[in-house]
Amino acid sequence: xxxxxxxxxxxxxxxxxxxxxxxxxxxxxxxxxxxxxxxxxxxxxxxxxxxxxxxxxxxxxxxxxxxxxxxxxxxxxxxxxxxxxxxxxxxxxxxxxxxxxxxxxxxxxxxxxxxxxxxxxxxxxxxxxxxxxxxxxxxxxxxxxxxxx
Numbered sequence: 515x516x517x518x519x520x521x522x523x524x525x526x527x528x529x530x531x532x533x534x535x536x537x538x539x540x541x542x543x544x545x546x547x548x549x550x551x552x553x554x555x556x557x558x559x560x561x562x563x564x565x566x567x568x569x570x571x572x573x574x575x576x577x578x579x580x581x582x583x584x585x586x587x588x589x590x591x592x593x594x595x596x597x598x599x600x601x602x603x604x605x606x607x608x609x610x611x612x613x614x615x616x617x618x619x620x621x622x623x624x625x626x627x628x629x630x631x632x633x634x635x636x637x638x639x640x641x642x643x644x645x646x647x648x649x650x651x652x653x654x655x656x657x658x659x660x661x662x663x
Contacts, residue, residue, distance in 0.1 A: 546588050550639075553581035557632060560625075568621045575628035582635040583607075589642035596649050603638045610634050 543551070560566070560574040590600050610630055617623040 546585065549581060549585050549588065553578050553585065556581065561629075568625070572621070572624040572628070575625045575632065579628040579632040579635065582632050582639060585639045586635050586642060589639060589646055592646050593642060593649065596646070596653065598645065598649050600642070603635075603642075607631065607634060607638075 556574055557578040560571055560578060566574070586603065590603075593600050611627070613630075615623050615626040615630070617626050
């Protein structure tokens with residue numbers, strides 16, 4: 515029989531995350547800014563709120579990690595639309611996901627794994643975002659040069 519309390523807590527955390535995202539989107543911000551802000555806030559809550567239970571920490575770290583993966587895929591898609599070769603990040607992601615944490619079977623294991631994956635994806639998102647804006651700047655410069663007689 516599934517642990518109903520755990521499912522209810524996960525559902526509540528998911529609803530709170532959705533409310534956070536919706537609340538942020540009511541401001542004049544872009545989708546990607548909202549996604550980024552939501553995942554950073556959830557990550558900070560997981561690592562800064564000393565009152566959360568382990569199951570809440572595990573669920574929150576999972577949500578933050580998945581939102582970060584969504585952010586990476588967003589920047590990956592933006593780069594692909596610019597016909598830019600995107601560095602392979604999935605291979606290393608899989609390797610990290612498969613690495614032992616040292617806490618296998620323990621209640622802290624998901625938190626440790628999600629945190630490692632979050633940290634990796636956070637660096638990938640920053641790298642892809644930087645690459646995107648470099649390419650956009652490069653493209654704009656080329657367009658200006660072509661328009662100049």
